[in-house]
Structures are given as C-alpha cells and as structure tokens.
Amino acid sequence: MNVMQQAARKASRRLVRDFGEVENLQVSRKGPGDFVTAADVRTDGMLRDLLGQVRPNFGFMTEEGEDVVGEDPTRRWIIDPIDGTANFMHGIPMFAISIALEEMGEVTAGLVYAPVPDEMFWAEKGQGAYLNDRRLRVAARRNMGDTIIGTGIPHLGRKENPAYMAEMTSIAAECAGIRRMGSAALDLAYVAAGRFDGVWESGLAPWDIAAGLLLAREAGAMVSRTNGGADPMNNGDMLAANEAIHGRMLRLIRNARRPQ
Numbered sequence: 001m002n003v004m005q006q007a008a009r010k011a012s013r014r015l016v017r018d019f020g021e022v023e024n025l026q027v028s029r030k031g032p033g034d035f036v037t038a039a040d041v042r043t044d045g046m047l048r049d050l051l052g053q054v055r056p057n058f059g060f061m062t063e064e065g066e067d068v069v070g071e072d073p074t075r076r077w078i079i080d081p082i083d084g085t086a087n088f089m090h091g092i093p094m095f096a097i098s099i100a101l102e103e104m105g106e107v108t109a110g111l112v113y114a115p116v117p118d119e120m121f122w123a124e125k126g127q128g129a130y131l132n133d134r135r136l137r138v139a140a141r142r143n144m145g146d147t148i149i150g151t152g153i154p155h156l157g158r159k160e161n162p163a164y165m166a167e168m169t170s171i172a173a174e175c176a177g178i179r180r181m182g183s184a185a186l187d188l189a190y191v192a193a194g195r196f197d198g199v200w201e202s203g204l205a206p207w208d209i210a211a212g213l214l215l216a217r218e219a220g221a222m223v224s225r226t227n228g229g230a231d232p233m234n235n236g237d238m239l240a241a242n243e244a245i246h247g248r249m250l251r252l253i254r255n256a257r258r259p260q
C-alpha cells in the first residue's frame with residue numbers, strides 16, 4: 001500500500017498541473033482533447049515506471065497501455081491513470097487515479113486517489129477501507145426513500161441507453177436523489193465512505209472498478225453484478241450498497257428489465 005500511495009501521489013503532482021492547463025485550453029478553439037490524451041498516457045507511463053521500479057516482476061493491465069505479463073504471472077497492477085477523463089477534460093475536478101493489485105486473480109489491495117480534494121481512499125483485503133487515516137463504513141440507511149444513489153449514464157454511441165433509462169426511472173422513483181459524477185472509481189469510493197448509499201453501472205472496464213470494488217467490499221457493502229451475479233470486475237457491470245439497499249436496488253433493476 002505504501003508503494004501504491006507513493007506512486008499515486010507522485011504521478012498526481014504533474015496531473016494537477018495539467019488540470020490547471022486544461023482550464024486555459026477550454027476556451028481555445030482546438031480544445032483540450034489532445035492535451036488530455038497526452039496527460040492520460042503520460043500518467044499511465046509514470047505509474048508503470050514507479051511501480052515497476054519497486055516490484056519489477058509484476059505485470060500490468062492499464063487503460064492506456066498494452067497488457068504486460070510479468071515474470072511473476074500471478075501478480076499484476078490494474079490501473080486507470082485518470083478515471084473521470086471527461087470531467088478532467090472539461091475542467092471539472094472530479095477525477096481520480098485508480099490502482100489495484102491483483103494476486104492469483106483476486107484484488108488484494110486498491111486505492112482511488114482524488115488529487116484535487118487530496119482524498120486517498122484505500123483498502124487491503126481483510127483489513128478494512130480507509131479515507132486517509134479514517135476507517136470507512138458504508139451508510140446504515142435501510143429506507144430506499146432516504147438514499148442518494150450514484151450511477152453512470154450510457155452516452156454517445158452506447159446502445160444500452162434505452163434499457164438503462166428504464167432502470168434509472170425505476171430507481172429514481174424510490175430514492176432521494178441520483179448522482180452522475182463521471183468517475184466509477186469515485187462512485188464506489190463514495191459508497192465505501194457512506195456518502196452514497198448505493199451505485200450501479202454497466203459497460204465498465206476492469207480498471208474503472210478494480211480498486212473501487214475492494215473499497216466498497218471492505219467497508220461492508222454487498223457487491224455484485226447488476227443481475228445479482230458474481231464477478232462484477234470482469235463483467236463490467238456492478239451494483240454495490242449496504243445489504244438492505246442492495247436487495248431493493250436489485251429488485252428495482254430486475255423489474256425494469258422485465259418485458260412490459
């Protein structure tokens with residue numbers, strides 16, 4: 001965890017400077033697109049270098065680079081250098097570095113670091129989840145009507161949009177509010193911190209959620225696919241919440257998917 005946190009903090013310094021530059025580019029005719037892609041790729045490379053120096057035999061799966069099988073094929077880092085890229089590109093400070101360590105096919109350590117508010121969410125399997133030094137616990141709310149639920153809305157070119165809208169309609173009708181923050185990693189970290197009572201989203205990549213799922217689980221959330229099945233990380237659709245809310249959300253999603 002020390003190694004992971006040091007790498008995230010170091011890589012984030014440049015990222016925060018780049019974020020400042022995005023605000024200037026926002027108003028330029030060309031826009032910040034290429035600059036952000038370069039920042040994403042550079043951060044990916046920095047994290048690979050920093051982690052590779054201390055654990056040279058581990059492999060990598062990252063959003064911006066090729067998969068690498070390490071000398072030790074049972075261990076790899078799963079990294080998203082900027083989760084919340086669209087936010088970053090628009091000057092919205094809601095983005096994070098996500099790093100997970102997978103050992104023998106299981107994520108055993110993970111962090112989600114939001115550099116602008118300087119919030120380090122981290123967890124190790126069996127050791128609980130933390131925000132900086134504070135132990136995290138999922139919210140205790142049991143009444144769906146009191147909950148704030150996070151989600152991701154399929155956008156441009158994502159064909160699952162109409163099906164998703166039915167799920168959203170059914171959940172929105174029963175909760176106190178829905179939030180679309182633009183970073184699945186932070187959505188899960190917020191569930192771990194009890195800020196969100198639940199989250200659901202489909203169509204995700206392993207690097208978006210590898211660390212966040214461990215955080216939510218270690219803070220006491222029930223974690224599954226949106227159909228209740230196992231292994232959300234490798235299927236890209238996830239539902240996380242405390243037990244009561246998880247059960248209720250599962251039923252609402254199931255109803256929304258039933259042919260009318």
Ligand code: IPD
Nearest residue numbers: 082083084085152182183184208
């Ligand atoms: C995205 C974010 C977003 C989710 C998208 C992801 P990226 O990851 O997690 O919240 O809705 O599906 O692709 O591209 O910013 O790393």
